[in-house]
Amino acid sequence: MTDVPADQFTEREALRFHAEGRPGKIEIVASKPLTTQRDLALAYSPGVAWPVKAIAEDPSTAYDYTAKGNLVAVISNGTAILGLGNLGALASKPVMEGKAVLFKRFADVDSIDIELKTEDVDRIIDAVELMEPSFGGINLEDIKAPECFIIEQTLRERMNIPVFHDDQHGTAIITAAGLINACLLTGRRLSDIKVVVNGAGAAAIACTELVKAMGVRHDNVIMCDRTGVIYQGRDDVNQWQSAHAAATEARTLTEALHGADVFLGLSAAGALKPEMVKDMAPAPIIFAMANPEPEIRPELAKAARPDAIIATGRSDYPNQVNNVIGFPFIFRGALDVRATGINDAMKIAAANAIAELARDRVPDEVAAAYGVQHSFGPEYIIPAPFDPRLMEVVSAAVAKAAMDSGVATRPILDMAAYRTSLRARLNPTTAVLSLAYEGARARPKRVIFAEGEEEVVLRAAIAFRDGGYGTPVLVGRDDVHDRLKALGVADPESFEVHNSRISPLVPAMVDFLYARLQRRGFLRRECERMVNQDRNIFGALLLQLGEGDAMITGVTRAYAQSMREIKRVIDPAPGRTPFGIHVLVGQTHTVFIADTTVNERPTGEELADIAEATAQVARRMGHEPRVAFLSYSTFGNPEGKWLDNIREAVSALDKRQPGFEYEGEMAPDVALNAKQLANYPFARLSEPANVLIMPGLQSANISAKLLRELGGDQMIGPMLIGMEKNVQIAPMTATASDLVTLAVLAAGGMAR
Numbered sequence: 001m002t003d004v005p006a007d008q009f010t011e012r013e014a015l016r017f018h019a020e021g022r023p024g025k026i027e028i029v030a031s032k033p034l035t036t037q038r039d040l041a042l043a044y045s046p047g048v049a050w051p052v053k054a055i056a057e058d059p060s061t062a063y064d065y066t067a068k069g070n071l072v073a074v075i076s077n078g079t080a081i082l083g084l085g086n087l088g089a090l091a092s093k094p095v096m097e098g099k100a101v102l103f104k105r106f107a108d109v110d111s112i113d114i115e116l117k118t119e120d121v122d123r124i125i126d127a128v129e130l131m132e133p134s135f136g137g138i139n140l141e142d143i144k145a146p147e148c149f150i151i152e153q154t155l156r157e158r159m160n161i162p163v164f165h166d167d168q169h170g171t172a173i174i175t176a177a178g179l180i181n182a183c184l185l186t187g188r189r190l191s192d193i194k195v196v197v198n199g200a201g202a203a204a205i206a207c208t209e210l211v212k213a214m215g216v217r218h219d220n221v222i223m224c225d226r227t228g229v230i231y232q233g234r235d236d237v238n239q240w241q242s243a244h245a246a247a248t249e250a251r252t253l254t255e256a257l258h259g260a261d262v263f264l265g266l267s268a269a270g271a272l273k274p275e276m277v278k279d280m281a282p283a284p285i286i287f288a289m290a291n292p293e294p295e296i297r298p299e300l301a302k303a304a305r306p307d308a309i310i311a312t313g314r315s316d317y318p319n320q321v322n323n324v325i326g327f328p329f330i331f332r333g334a335l336d337v338r339a340t341g342i343n344d345a346m347k348i349a350a351a352n353a354i355a356e357l358a359r360d361r362v363p364d365e366v367a368a369a370y371g372v373q374h375s376f377g378p379e380y381i382i383p384a385p386f387d388p389r390l391m392e393v394v395s396a397a398v399a400k401a402a403m404d405s406g407v408a409t410r411p412i413l414d415m416a417a418y419r420t421s422l423r424a425r426l427n428p429t430t431a432v433l434s435l436a437y438e439g440a441r442a443r444p445k446r447v448i449f450a451e452g453e454e455e456v457v458l459r460a461a462i463a464f465r466d467g468g469y470g471t472p473v474l475v476g477r478d479d480v481h482d483r484l485k486a487l488g489v490a491d492p493e494s495f496e497v498h499n500s501r502i503s504p505l506v507p508a509m510v511d512f513l514y515a516r517l518q519r520r521g522f523l524r525r526e527c528e529r530m531v532n533q534d535r536n537i538f539g540a541l542l543l544q545l546g547e548g549d550a551m552i553t554g555v556t557r558a559y560a561q562s563m564r565e566i567k568r569v570i571d572p573a574p575g576r577t578p579f580g581i582h583v584l585v586g587q588t589h590t591v592f593i594a595d596t597t598v599n600e601r602p603t604g605e606e607l608a609d610i611a612e613a614t615a616q617v618a619r620r621m622g623h624e625p626r627v628a629f630l631s632y633s634t635f636g637n638p639e640g641k642w643l644d645n646i647r648e649a650v651s652a653l654d655k656r657q658p659g660f661e662y663e664g665e666m667a668p669d670v671a672l673n674a675k676q677l678a679n680y681p682f683a684r685l686s687e688p689a690n691v692l693i694m695p696g697l698q699s700a701n702i703s704a705k706l707l708r709e710l711g712g713d714q715m716i717g718p719m720l721i722g723m724e725k726n727v728q729i730a731p732m733t734a735t736a737s738d739l740v741t742l743a744v745l746a747a748g749g750m751a752r
C-alpha cells in the first residue's frame, strides 16, 4: 500500500492562520483620502449628493462614481461547501471569504462574501436580485443541486449583470480545458472517449453538459451518484440528472468504470478505489476533483495505474483542476467590457485559452521555479493558478468573446492596450513569490534556524517543514522537542536539533573557527566558548560544515550584532560588498531599497556594486530594474557636501555599462513620481524607478523601518546579499510567515 502524505499544515495552524490578527481574511480599505474635514465633506455629505444626482439621471454613471464596476458578490447558502456537504450559511463564510481574496489576488477584482441563511430557492432569488445595484457581477458558490440550477437560471433571466455559478461553469471550463489536453496527450478524440462522471450535482452536471457540447458522445457518458449509475428508467433522479441517464447494464461505479477512458470525480472524498482504477482503459484519465480531499489520492491512483494522467482540485499535486484557474479571470474580462452576462461563447473562449496556455512554452520564471523544464505533458496538462499569463490571456479571451457575441455594453477599442493594462494590474512579485514557494517544494533544501528556542522561529520551522519547502535544522538546547510538542507537533523527535553542548561536530567547529581567527588575536579557548555559547556562530559553523544549505537568524539580537557574529565564520563572497535589501510589495508595484542594513557610508564604487547586485535581485523577482540613486538633492539642487559618493557611483556605472537604466542623484519624489520625473526630460529613466539606492545607512535603515512600521504594503526582508554562504538576518520584529518567506528565498537562491 502506498503511503499518502500528510497535509502541509496542521488543523491548529489552519485555525491560527484564520484567527491571527484581524479575524478572517478580508477587510475594506478606502480608496480615497479621508483625513481632513474637506475629504469627509467630499466623500460624504454634502459632496456625495453630486454623484447621487448624476446616477439618478444616468444609471450608467454608477460605474464612474462608485466601486460597482469592479465589485463582485460571492454568494452562498452553504448547502454544498466544497465536498464537505451542507454545513449551513455561516460555516461557508471561510470559503466565501477565500473566494473573495482569490478574486483580488489573481485578478484585482474587489469582492465581498454574502452568506444567505435559507434553503428556500425563492428567497435566495429575491435576495440576490435585489442586490443588483450594488455589484458588477454575482458569483454563486457552493449552493447544492438541483436548487442551484433554478436559482442561477432565474437570476440570469432577471438580472442585467453577470450571474455565474462557479461550481457549475467555472469547474466545467477548467475540466474541459484539462480534458482537451489529456486527450491530446493520449491520442484520443473527444468523440471516442468513454467517460464516467461520479457525482450528479452542480459541478458534475455542468461538466457533463460542457464536455458533451464539445463533442463527447451522450452514449459514451455514464453518470453516478451515491446510489450508483443513473441509468435510463431509474426513477429516483431529478430532471437534470435524468437528462444524462445512460442506456447501460452497469449499475455500480465499479461496473461503469470497466474499460472507461476518463473518470471525472465531482463527488466526495475516497469514492474511487484503486481496484476500480486498475480496470480502466490503457492510459486512463483521472480527474479526482472533490475538495479538499479528492476521490482518490494521486499516489494511490498512480500505484494502481502508472500509465494514468491524474488531476485533483488541490494545489499540492501536479495538475490542479480547480475553478480558481477560471473564475477570477472570467469575471475580470466580463467586468472590463461591462458584459450583461457570461454566455457559452465566453465560457468556451476561456476553456480554449486555458488549454492553449498549458501547451504554450512555459516562461522561464515559471519553469525555473518548478526546477524542471516544465512543459506540456502528463504532469502539466493545466496551467498553475499563479501562472502570471492567465490574467492577460484568459481575461482578454473572455472580453473579446463577450464583444463578439454582443453582450459587451462597453467594448474595448484597443485590445493590445487592454492586454498591457491587464499585465500592469498585477504585481509580478506576488507571482514570483508563489513560484519561489513552489520552487522550494520542487527542490527542498536544508535551512538552519539558528534561534531554535524561540516560539516564532519554531512556528516558522514547522510551517517550513509541513509546507514541504525543505528540512529545518534547529539550533537549540535539550528542550526544543518539548517546545515543539507544546506547539502541537505530533512527532517532535523527527525535527533535527543541534545542541552545541553535546554536538559531536563541536571539535571540528572549533578547529575551523580557530584557523580563521587565530591571526585576529583569538585564543583557542575563546573559540571554544563562542562555539558553545553563541547560537549565530554555532549555526554559521553548521552551514560551513555542510549541515545546511542556508541559515536564518535575527529575531533575538540587533542586526549589527548578528552580522558581526556571522562574519567571524563566513566571509563576503569574493569581490562582493555585502549589503541588505528591503523589498516593498504593493498590489501593483514593487520597490527594492538598498543598502538598508550593512554599509554606513558606502563609497561610490560600493554604491555602484550595490546598485548592480540589487538590479540582479529585481530581475530575479520579475522586474526590469530602473535604478535611482537617492539624495535630498536632484541633479545638484540644492548643492551640498554629501553628494560625492553618489556622483561617483553614477560615473562608475557609466564606465561599467551595466545593461539597465540608472540615474542620480535625485530626490525620492522625482524618482517615484512620473510627473516630477517629467520635469527632468534628460533623465535616463523611462519610467519611475523601482530600485532605490540610498546614499548611506542612516537614511536607508530609517526609511525601511518607517515603511515597515507605517506603510500599508507588505515588506520583505531585509535580504542579506553578497555573502559567500547563504545566510539571512531577519528583523527582530519578524513574524513566522516573514521567516518562512526569507527561508524560501534563501533556499531558492533568490536572495544572494
Ligand SMILES: NC(=O)C1=CN([C@@H]2O[C@H](COP(=O)(O)OP(=O)(O)OC[C@H]3O[C@@H](n4cnc5c(N)ncnc54)[C@H](OP(=O)(O)O)[C@@H]3O)[C@@H](O)[C@H]2O)C=CC1
Pocket: 079, 080, 081, 082, 083, 084, 142, 143, 144, 145, 166, 167, 168, 171, 198, 199, 200, 201, 202, 203, 204, 224, 225, 226, 227, 265, 266, 267, 268, 269, 271, 289, 290, 291, 292, 312, 313, 321, 322, 323, 324
Ligand atoms: N475542483 C473543483 O474546481 C471543484 C470541485 N467540486 C467538488 O465537487 C463535489 C460536488 O460539489 P457540488 O456539485 O457543488 O455539490 P452538489 O451538492 O451539488 O453535488 C454533490 C453530488 O455528489 C454526489 N456524491 C456525494 N458523495 C458521493 C459518492 N460517494 N459517490 C458518488 N456521488 C456522490 C451527490 O450524490 P447524492 O445526491 O447521491 O448524494 C451529488 O450528486 C465536491 O466535492 C466539490 O468539492 C465542486 C466544484 C469545483
Ligand SMILES: CC(=O)C(=O)O
Pocket: 081, 082, 083, 142, 166, 167, 290, 291, 313, 322, 323, 324
Ligand atoms: C473548488 C470549489 O469551488 C469547490 O470545491 O466547491
Ligand SMILES: [Mg+2]
Pocket: 082, 141, 142, 166, 167
Ligand atoms: Mg465551490
